Amino acid sequence: MSYSDDDSEELQLSIEAQKALKEFYEEQNGKLLTLCDDKKDVSNVQFDEDWQLSQFWYDENTCEQITKCALQKVGIHGTIALISCPTLYKAFKKKLPSISIKLLEYDKRFSAYGTDFIFYDYNEPFKLDKELLHNFDLVIVDPPFLSEECLTKSIQTAKLLMKNYVILCTGEIMESIAIPLLNVHKCSFEPRHKNNLANQFACFTNFSSELD
Structure with a gap:
């Protein structure tokens, strides 16, 4: 299967979007763990879904x-x-x-x-x-x-x-x-x-x- 330049650009954007989303989740989850480490109440902490x-x-x-x-x-x-x-x-x-x-x-x-x-x-x-x-x-x-x-x-x-x-x-x-x-x-x-x-x-x- 061959890809056009446009296809390659879309694929690259998709990879970059996935990477950005992963980094966002890691950042948010890091903040949550910091709250837990501070021994604060975790009953209301919202964990993001990890689709992977x-x-x-x-x-x-x-x-x-x-x-x-x-x-x-x-x-x-x-x-x-x-x-x-x-x-x-x-x-x-x-x-x-x-x-x-x-x-x-x-x-x-x-x-x-x-x-x-x-x-x-x-x-x-x-x-x-x-x-x-x-x-x-x-x-x-x-x-x-x-x-x-x-x-x-x-x-x-x-x-x-x-x-x-x-x-x-x-x-x-x-x-x-x-x-x-x-x-x-x-x-x-x-x-x-x-x-x-x-x-x-x-x-x-x-x-x-x-x-x-």
């Missing part, structure tokens, strides 16, 4: 519906693990501060959440501390990538963490893989994101709830 990590934050209604469902299922003193869904952490801490919660996440910016943060790489689904195994009343998992490998490995982690209940949020196209792997059913509730995605999302649970 396939990060897309839930909208407010999605956070509201999932936290409401969790409260009804595990109560105010339940234990919850969040796998690759950092948007929910702040929602839970705001609405249900008494719940014991852990965030398993690859993005180390979220280490600002202290001991509630656990570094997690879905490529190593079994790399977990023993005290975490089968220690959570509810596990909520949102694999970062719409691939069979990512979904399968994230589910392997979820199974190791959960006592009983699980909520899976992922692309609707993963339904045929998710249901037999996790023994879940599709709910009528549809998770949505602040920045609308082209992919249709779906919610799956292994229990009956208002999400059905």
Whole structure:
């Protein structure tokens, strides 16, 4: 395939635009980490989505519906693990501060959440501390990538963490893989994101709830 001079110029502009955007995010995230290092309250800190990590934050209604469902299922003193869904952490801490919660996440910016943060790489689904195994009343998992490998490995982690209940949020196209792997059913509730995605999302649970 050949490119014209105009094509080359557009490609160069695209590369420069991506570089500028990356630098902007790094600058903004650096400021956020400075706030955290100063031991200021991080509950209101806004982390930018990192598209290179396939990060897309839930909208407010999605956070509201999932936290409401969790409260009804595990109560105010339940234990919850969040796998690759950092948007929910702040929602839970705001609405249900008494719940014991852990965030398993690859993005180390979220280490600002202290001991509630656990570094997690879905490529190593079994790399977990023993005290975490089968220690959570509810596990909520949102694999970062719409691939069979990512979904399968994230589910392997979820199974190791959960006592009983699980909520899976992922692309609707993963339904045929998710249901037999996790023994879940599709709910009528549809998770949505602040920045609308082209992919249709779906919610799956292994229990009956208002999400059905």
